[in-house]
Amino acid sequence: MSLRLPAPLRALVQASARTVTYTRWLHLMLAGLVAMVVMMVFPGLEDAPTWQWLRAMAVPVGLAAVFGLGVPVLRQAEGIQARLMLVPGQREPLGPAAAETGIAVTPSGSWPDRWRTALWLALRVALGLPLTVLSVWLLIPAWHLAFVLGGWYALLAPLPPLLLLVLVVSSGALTAALARRLLAPSAAERLAALEQRTERLLEHNRLARELHDSIGHALTTTVVQAGAARAAGSARFTERALTAIEETGRRALEDLERVLRLLREDDEARTAGKPPKLEDASRLLESARASGALVTAETGGGLDAVPAVISREGYRILQEALTNVLRHAGPVPVAVRVAATGEELRLAVRNPLPEPSPPTGTGSGLRGIRERAALLGGAAEAGPAGDEWRLEVRLPLGGYTRG
Known part of the structure; x- marks a missing residue:
């Protein structure tokens, strides 16, 4: 009799074997690392309480939105990254594949394009920064349970990495959906x-x-x-x-x-x-x-x-x-x-x-x-x-x- 895993756990195991899961994770962590550098420069996070961390997140999120609104070429750069790292099987990031991927790779040609790009960058940072922090913090208790406490506590060591995998898969799927929504070609681009x-x-x-x-x-x-x-x-x-x-x-x-x-x-x-x-x-x-x-x-x-x-x-x-x-x-x-x-x-x-x-x-x-x-x-x-x-x-x- 073969062991049959529950459907959610089976889907999680399948997702862990897909390359796109880890490229999406990297895509979010790149935004998170840049945001952390910005936060360390201003307002600074040395010995800051948790609530100040949350308030400081507004700085990189706001800067990302401003750059997305003011720099049209960022839409093209983000579209190329999204096609390569968020969409499985995409091998031609500069090809005419917007119809297949739902993601454009052209600079912002109108103010609605700029506003969508600004919102996309803000959400990418807002999702990427917590995931980057949790990618480190959730591994610490796993190491502590396995190698410091030991014994029966070692059986609980896989739980933090499992929780991290759930966060990575769900955040990646949400990011891909947002990219198809906010970086989608405009009506004029679809007509062209x-x-x-x-x-x-x-x-x-x-x-x-x-x-x-x-x-x-x-x-x-x-x-x-x-x-x-x-x-x-x-x-x-x-x-x-x-x-x-x-x-x-x-x-x-x-x-x-x-x-x-x-x-x-x-x-x-x-x-x-x-x-x-x-x-x-x-x-x-x-x-x-x-x-x-x-x-x-x-x-x-x-x-x-x-x-x-x-x-x-x-x-x-x-x-x-x-x-x-x-x-x-x-x-x-x-x-x-x-x-x-x-x-x-x-x-x-x-x-x-x-x-x-x-x-x-x-x-x-x-x-x-x-x-x-x-x-x-x-x-x-x-x-x-x-x-x-x-x-x-x-x-x-x-x-x-x-x-």
């Missing part, structure tokens, strides 16, 4: 963190779509070129096809590397890899020509003055459009027209209809083109017109920074 997370998710979604478009274009071009080379039976055509496949694969690898760097959220990599723009569209046209398509291109207006976001998305739309042509119609004549006129960018792609004709606008590629255009306030229309398949995209240029 939510906006940052949303922007990061949208950026990742955009990068995933770019990667899909780039790799899909490269694979489609490679398959078409390899099939055309095998059907041609010409050594010269095969050499041209292999060269085009190599260049297409190299550009796809460059896009893959750039996207992976960005997904790792490396700040330096964010400026190292520049996404392609409409000025780089010639490489898409050459890739399609190398696949056997007879591509004619017409450009108008100043594409170099098109806003960066429009130029980037226009490039991806053109890439998806050419990929669709090669995938569904093969190496056929393709007419491309890109022009920036007034306050609108127009992009049109025309090619002969394949046999049999594809369904009207049900593919994921066309859906992606429409989604890109809609997100930028524009529109995309695709479908058969006579014996041709036509894609027309209009993107407004207003409201974006040029360049």
